[in-house]
Every structure is written in C-alpha cells, then in structure tokens.
Amino acid sequence: MxxxxxxxxxxxxxxxxxxxxxxxxxxxxxxxxxxxxxxxxxxxxxxxxxxxxxxxxxxxxxxxxxxxxxAGRGEYLDESDVYEDVRPALTALREAGFRVVVAGNRTTKAADLLRALDLPADLVATSGEWGVAKPDPAFFERLVDEAGVPAGEILYVGDHPANDTLPARAAGLRAAHLRRGPWGHLWADDPRVAEAADHQVRSLLELVAALTLRDPCRPSG
Incomplete structure (x- = not known):
C-alpha cells in the first residue's frame, strides 16, 4: 500500500x-x-x-x-515558476490520505525558496540539506528514513529516468515517470522506464486520478 x-x-x-x-x-x-x-x-x-x-x-x-x-543574481523562485497542476494535485493527494513529500536535487537555498512557496506538502527537503544527491542510493535511503514508512510504501514521482525513476525503483520504492521537461519527454518511451515505472503520466492531475480512482494501493482512512 x-x-x-x-x-x-x-x-x-x-x-x-x-x-x-x-x-x-x-x-x-x-x-x-x-x-x-x-x-x-x-x-x-x-x-x-x-x-x-x-x-x-x-x-x-x-x-x-x-x-x-x-551580485544579487542568484537563485530565485516565485509562484510563476510552479506548474499549474502542482497545488491542486498535491492538495488532492493529501485530502485522499497520502503524505506528500518534496525531495529533489537542489541547493540549501532552494529548500528555503521552496518552503517560502508554501506548497501543500508535509515535508520539503533538498539534496543540499541532506548532503547527498540523486541518483546516489543514499538519497533514497534518507528519503525512506524521513518518510517513516517502508520503501515499498513510497511512490517517487519525477521526470528524469536516470535520477528519479530507475534509482528509486532500484532502492525499493515505487516509481512514477512524468512526461514533462526535456528528460521526461526524451526518454518517455524507453523500455527501461516503462518496466520500472508503476505509472507513466503527462500531468500530476493524471497521477492523482490514477492513485485515487483506480489504484488499489490508495491508503484507507
């Protein structure tokens, strides 16, 4: 589950x-x-x-x-950088009973910028804070520790096969491949991705539908 x-x-x-x-x-x-x-x-x-x-x-x-x-020209994020489906999708997942975690390869400053966006997530963390980056298995080990559940009860969602889908699966997590951005589109039809991914979607709302309407792994209560 x-x-x-x-x-x-x-x-x-x-x-x-x-x-x-x-x-x-x-x-x-x-x-x-x-x-x-x-x-x-x-x-x-x-x-x-x-x-x-x-x-x-x-x-x-x-x-x-x-x-x-x-020089004052460093990292910056605001609401215009957030994909339109992010807030409704993350909100829907939390309402459905899932714990939502944001964890990716970004700097320590990016972690602060992401938190300032106040996304509907239970935890926001970056590789810069953890001192280890994907696709290192230690990144996913840390994610499992932070999630507080077995690896098989975590679905990792990402666009990059080499950093997200494949290493997440190798670490024992479930995986969802998002066809978004250059990496997501370029390798979307790679048979290794199809084999590793439990879900292949074009939007986060499509993933929400798969998990809440059809997926038998939806949490209860």
Whole structure:
C-alpha cells in the first residue's frame, strides 16, 4: 500500500526556465543557445553543467554560482515558476490520505525558496540539506528514513529516468515517470522506464486520478 508520495523538484514541480535563463544572462549568451545546449547534453546523457562548459570551457560552476549570489543574481523562485497542476494535485493527494513529500536535487537555498512557496506538502527537503544527491542510493535511503514508512510504501514521482525513476525503483520504492521537461519527454518511451515505472503520466492531475480512482494501493482512512 502506498502511503507517501514523494516528488522531484525541477521539471516536476517547478519549471527550469528561469534557472537556465539566468545562467544564459550571467554568461552573456543568448537564452536560446543555452536551452539548445542543455538539450544537446541531455541527449548525450551528460550532466546539465556540461551545457555551461560548452560556452565557458574552463568554468568553475560552484565559483560562478557564488559570484552570482554575491551580485544579487542568484537563485530565485516565485509562484510563476510552479506548474499549474502542482497545488491542486498535491492538495488532492493529501485530502485522499497520502503524505506528500518534496525531495529533489537542489541547493540549501532552494529548500528555503521552496518552503517560502508554501506548497501543500508535509515535508520539503533538498539534496543540499541532506548532503547527498540523486541518483546516489543514499538519497533514497534518507528519503525512506524521513518518510517513516517502508520503501515499498513510497511512490517517487519525477521526470528524469536516470535520477528519479530507475534509482528509486532500484532502492525499493515505487516509481512514477512524468512526461514533462526535456528528460521526461526524451526518454518517455524507453523500455527501461516503462518496466520500472508503476505509472507513466503527462500531468500530476493524471497521477492523482490514477492513485485515487483506480489504484488499489490508495491508503484507507
């Protein structure tokens, strides 16, 4: 029985548009160029930061991140970054009896920004706070500890097969693949994703319907 629904952050709950646009502006590159390069490295199966290195080959990403923060041009999130289906979906899941957790690969500052959005979630945490990032199995071990239920009673929802769907399943969690964002669309038809995912959906409201109307793992009471 699924008791906890845990959500990835980027391209699951919030758009990455602002994130990459801000990097493009900082590097003095056209936003379309950065977006295209992100798509290219995604297709290659590389880390997102490789898109920045294609523009500045010797970039120290961490140092530039700190420089952006110092210049007042660092991380920022507001309601416009949140996908339209997030609040109604998370609210519906809590009303149906599920515990809702937000846990993804983001910085410590991002955790504060996410909490400031006051999403309908019981817990918000990031890899920066936990000191371990997906797809490391230790991330999912920490998630299980925080959820307080067995791994098999947690459904992890995310767009990125290599960071979300596959490692969550390998860690003993249930998995839902969201066809959203570049990663979610690119690998949506990968047979490994289809095999690992209990659900493959195009929106969070579609997931709510699957869990509350048809899924036998819906919690009772």
């Amino acid at each position: 699924i008791r906890t629904i845990a959500f990835d952050v980027g391209e699951t709950l919030v758009r990455d548009d602002r994130f990459w646009a801000s990097w493009a502006d900082w590097l003095g590159a056209p936003r379309h160029t950065v977006s295209a390069l992100v798509g290219a490295v995604v297709a290659r199966g590389q880390d997102n930061a490789e898109a920045l290195r294609l523009i500045w080959p010797h970039i120290d990403v961490d140092a530039e991140y700190r420089a952006r923060e110092a």
